Amino acid sequence: MSLREALNIPSSQITDEAVYRDRRRLLAAFALSPALGLSGCAEAEAPPPPKAAPPSPEQIKAGFRTDEVQTSYADVTSYNNFYEFGTNKGDPSAADKTLRTSPWTVAVGGACAKPGKLSLEDLIKGLAPQERVYRLRCVEGWSMVIPWLGVPLADVLKRFEPTSKAKYVAFTTLADRKQMPGIAYPSINWPYREGLRIDEAMHPLTLLATGLYGKPLPQQNGAPLRLVVPWKYGFKSIKSIIAISFVEHRPLTSWNDLQSNEYGFFSNVNPAVDHPRWSQKTERRIAGTGSKLFADRIPTRLFNGYGEQVSSLYAGMNLRTWF
Numbered sequence: 001m002s003l004r005e006a007l008n009i010p011s012s013q014i015t016d017e018a019v020y021r022d023r024r025r026l027l028a029a030f031a032l033s034p035a036l037g038l039s040g041c042a043e044a045e046a047p048p049p050p051k052a053a054p055p056s057p058e059q060i061k062a063g064f065r066t067d068e069v070q071t072s073y074a075d076v077t078s079y080n081n082f083y084e085f086g087t088n089k090g091d092p093s094a095a096d097k098t099l100r101t102s103p104w105t106v107a108v109g110g111a112c113a114k115p116g117k118l119s120l121e122d123l124i125k126g127l128a129p130q131e132r133v134y135r136l137r138c139v140e141g142w143s144m145v146i147p148w149l150g151v152p153l154a155d156v157l158k159r160f161e162p163t164s165k166a167k168y169v170a171f172t173t174l175a176d177r178k179q180m181p182g183i184a185y186p187s188i189n190w191p192y193r194e195g196l197r198i199d200e201a202m203h204p205l206t207l208l209a210t211g212l213y214g215k216p217l218p219q220q221n222g223a224p225l226r227l228v229v230p231w232k233y234g235f236k237s238i239k240s241i242i243a244i245s246f247v248e249h250r251p252l253t254s255w256n257d258l259q260s261n262e263y264g265f266f267s268n269v270n271p272a273v274d275h276p277r278w279s280q281k282t283e284r285r286i287a288g289t290g291s292k293l294f295a296d297r298i299p300t301r302l303f304n305g306y307g308e309q310v311s312s313l314y315a316g317m318n319l320r321t322w323f
């Protein structure tokens with residue numbers, strides 16, 4: 001049974017993945033503008049899309065793109081963790097589309113020379129959207145391969161001129177009861193918060209995503225702006241960001257705050273460090289069309305397979321202590 005069937009969503013409501021693949025080049029230009037991206041006429045007037053290039057050896061080496069089988073659009077957008085819209089996997093996609101993603105403002109402050117409150121458009125102005133095809137490994141033991149659109153977080157952060165006191169970066173999700181029905185329940189100590197050490201935030205793999213499959217991010221995937229940190233467990237990739245702050249001390253992060261013996265601040269994917277209640281040695285990869293909710297397990301890799309790119313960030317650190 002596919003996820004779609006499991007979640008009981010009529011396939012007529014979901015455009016075939018192949019269609020999205022063809023459309024993604026066309027829509028890439030609009031992915032940063034939700035209004036345009038969703039409008040049929042903007043699409044019709046756009047010039048023909050450039051041909052999708054397969055990942056180059058350089059892109060594969062940098063970790064920017066994997067050529068592994070991608071998770072279908074239907075699965076990426078219907079099997080979600082976004083507790084602001086409910087704690088079941090199907091809740092976020094089934095929820096009414098109540099999140100107002102435009103206008104969207106992000107406050108950037110703390111230890112930097114140029115703090116500011118910017119519209120999403122101004123925040124990423126002049127930065128060309130890049131496609132990154134990353135593995136996403138959830139701490140629960142499932143994984144996906146997702147083609148994101150976004151800009152390197154480093155390129156955005158540099159504009160605010162962080163000072164030498166900026167040792168960490170803290171992120172906050174919107175928490176508005178009127179737009180997010182899950183806020184009524186104290187599943188998380190709202191707002192959802194996450195954080196990275198400054199060198200992790202500045203790493204070229206760390207992405208601020210605005211889209212996936214060449215389309216603007218759907219509400220359930222963290223519209224209109226979310227973090228993607230591919231070598232860490234999925235919960236570090238915070239959704240629907242409204243504030244970014246440069247801080248001197250390790251910031252509070254939601255899952256660590258909820259259960260610190262189970263969820264560390266670093267949360268680097270690591271098959272050698274089990275979750276207290278389950279093994280992290282393997283994962284079920286939800287990929288391809290007709291993928292199974294309980295796919296065969298594959299081995300989980302240290303740093304989710306991005307060790308070549310990121311292991312130097314943790315040189316000399318005991319990854320068991322700093323899980």
Ligand SMILES: Nc1nc2c(c(=O)[nH]1)N[C@H]1C(S)=C(S)[C@@H](COP(=O)(O)O)O[C@H]1N2
Nearest residue numbers: 080081082083138173192234235237238239
């Ligand atoms: N604000 C917020 N961000 C969040 C979450 C959440 O509940 N709230 N869930 C996290 C978890 S546990 C995972 S695995 C990923 C899932 O991202 P996806 O639904 O786009 O695949 O989002 C992360 N970001």
Ligand SMILES: [Mo]
Nearest residue numbers: 138139234235
């Ligand atoms: Mo997760």
